[in-house]
Amino acid sequence: MRIHMVLAQAFSYPEAGLLAELEEGLSGTGKSPARAKLESFVKKIGELSLAEWEELATRTLDLSPAAAPYIGFQIWGESYQRGEFMSKMNRALLEAGVDPEGELPDHIVPVLRYLAVTDQLVLELAENFARALKRMIAILREKDKSNPYLDLFEAALEVSPQVPGQEMAG
Numbered sequence: 173m174r175i176h177m178v179l180a181q182a183f184s185y186p187e188a189g190l191l192a193e194l195e196e197g198l199s200g201t202g203k204s205p206a207r208a209k210l211e212s213f214v215k216k217i218g219e220l221s222l223a224e225w226e227e228l229a230t231r232t233l234d235l236s237p238a239a240a241p242y243i244g245f246q247i248w249g250e251s252y253q254r255g256e257f258m259s260k261m262n263r264a265l266l267e268a269g270v271d272p273e274g275e276l277p278d279h280i281v282p283v284l285r286y287l288a289v290t291d292q293l294v295l296e297l298a299e300n301f302a303r304a305l306k307r308m309i310a311i312l313r314e315k316d317k318s319n320p321y322l323d324l325f326e327a328a329l330e331v332s333p334q335v336p337g338q339e340m341a342g
Contacts, residue, residue: 175201175210176288179328180281182213183233183241186225191218209327216320232312232321239311243297244278246304254278257296261286264294284328293333302332 178197181190194214201207217225233241240246244254244261261277268290272282283297309325 174288175204175206175327175331176284178210179206179324179331180284180288182210182324183281183284183328186217186222186229188222191225204330206327206330209323209330213320213323213327216323228320232316232319236311236315239308239315241280241308242276242278243280243283243301243304246307247300257294260294260296264290264292264297280328287331287333298333302329305329305332 174197178194178201181197182194184190191214194210194217198207198211198214201210220228232239244257248254248257258277261283262272265272265277265282265286268286270282270285270289272279275282277283283301286297287293287301305325305328309322309329312319312322312325
């Protein structure tokens, strides 16, 4: 489960020392498709200066509302259903001891941290996490095929929770 925490770190806003933390975090994860994607992201980000990484993160995660990293927004948009989902996630984060650190409860960073520490998933999260990530990936691919964050979104998709009896539909 540790890979969820490393992924959450990778989606955080870049700061001095974060790249080294990601490299160190990678060493604590087992071999998996998610790790391979995360390693690719870390390698590509390592070729950028901190300022270039900050600019890329802002352009990718903050200034691109269509590919915004909010699970509920990707599924329901700005609707009552998203509000209901965020209320459930807020309660779940609190019960799991996960601090959203200023992010909305459906943002990918607190969601990944939540996935790292619990087996008691909010049903709507389990049902929609992969679907939301696939939308983000499709939008980002259309906008910028060479964006290193594609690897990161794909790594998160690899660790999506599975709902029993439900296949990961494309």
